[in-house]
Amino acid sequence: MEVNEKQIVSLLRQQGHKITPQRRAILDVIARSDGHLTPAALYQRVNRQYTGIGLVTVYRTLGLLAGLGLICRVHTGGSCHNYLLRRPEEHHHHLICSGCTKVVDLAGCNLAAEAARISDKTGFEIESHLVEFTGRCGDCRQLALT
Amino acid sequence: MEVNEKQIVSLLRQQGHKITPQRRAILDVIARSDGHLTPAALYQRVNRQYTGIGLVTVYRTLGLLAGLGLICRVHTGGSCHNYLLRRPEEHHHHLICSGCTKVVDLAGCNLAAEAARISDKTGFEIESHLVEFTGRCGDCRQLALT
DNA sequence: CCTGCAAATGAAATTAATTTTCAATAAGTG
DNA sequence: CACTTATTGAAAATTAATTTCATTTGCAGG
Incomplete structure (x- = not known):
């Protein structure tokens, strides 16, 4: 299920949020x-x-969308400036290039079993998890050779 | 192999760093x-x-220790303020409580095969990865019931 | 033990990201 | 069309971290 702009708009309206030109532009x-x-x-x-459109509004809109689970954050290793990204259809992980900070989505996630095991062992009720791989992308590896 | 203070001190000296009272205190x-x-x-x-001892010195020392791989960072989901932590003996992952932000180490990591697969598929040279589980610890779940 | 130099320190200033405040504006319901 | 309430933007405030720079200090070599 692909979440498109129209669906987001109606979800916002459902939740009692207003559809402003700013929000439309950002979306x-x-x-x-x-x-x-x-x-x-x-x-x-x-x-x-x-x-x-003010930067504040961008932050606020991102916060709103993140709260609704429509976008998610990435933690880029280096200086911890977190990235915001378009919400893909389903749960996934990220692959971040340490050269150009490009972010690639990794589909598929087989950590449900692992989560259950951790829950048993630690008494935690697992809510979510975050997996990020870091490395150098093909382009950046090329550049390093020249 | 457990890394103790004495070993760290001699490692620092080896690398040409000085052992100051401040660094000793922080260690x-x-x-x-x-x-x-x-x-x-x-x-x-x-x-x-x-x-x-100045906060600057704390930051600098943490940076130094992180550079030498003696400590590592945690990204706590919420507001992305990154945590620094004592370096455990070996590669591991983290389990963070969303109630009290307690951090628990998770031993064992079986993502090497996964990393290799990702590398093949994407052309990235994988350098590292980060895995964090978030959930509510036993204590916080108790509190929620009262 | 003394000397000198490079490395380290701390205070203050700086950078950067994000949040809060608040008065003015505008969306959308009735 | 009017009214209520959410939203906006500018500026100020917060917070985290880094840089600058003059001063101090560890420690290697005499």
Whole structure:
């Protein structure tokens, strides 16, 4: 099930949120983007097309969407500036390039059994998990050779 | 192989770093601590016992130790303030309580095969990975019932 | 033990990301 | 169309971490 812009809009309305031009613009940019964006990058892109949208609004909208589970965060190893990204259809993991900080989605996740085992062993009620692989992408490895 | 304070000191010396009272104090606190500490928490503890050690020095020392691989970072889901923790003997993962932010180490890691598969598929040269489970610990679940 | 130099320290300033405050504005219900 | 309430944007405030720089200090070599 692919979550499209229309569905997001109606979900927002259901939850009592208003559909403002700013939110539309932000959603639009997120929907178009094929990758992952920092709040700042999103802000820049939004303002390239639509004028006068504040960075604060970007943060607030991202918070709202994250709260509804429509987008999720990535922790990039280095300086811990967290990235925000388009929500893919299903649970997945991330692969981050240590050279260019590009983020690639990894489909498939076989940690349910592992989670159950951990739960048994520790008494924790497991709510979620985060898996990130870090490495150098093909492009960055090429560059290193020259 | 358990890394003790003496070994760390000699490793530092080997690498041409000086052993200052500040570093000793910080190492001492890290060695005593049974859990994970934020830079700020470490700073407080250090200054409870020894006076006049600057937060900057704490950051610098943590950076140094992390560079040498003697400590590692945890990304706590919520507000992305990263935690620093005592380096356990071997590669492991973390289990974080969403109630009290307690961090528990999880021994064992069977993701080497997974990493190899990802490398083949994506062309990335995998350098490292990060796995964190989040949930509610036994204590916090108890509290929720009352 | 003394000397000198490179490394380390601490205070303050700086950078950067994010959040809060608050008055003005606008969405959408009735 | 009016009214209520959520939303917005600018600026200020917070928070985390890093940089700068003058001063201090560890420690290697005499």
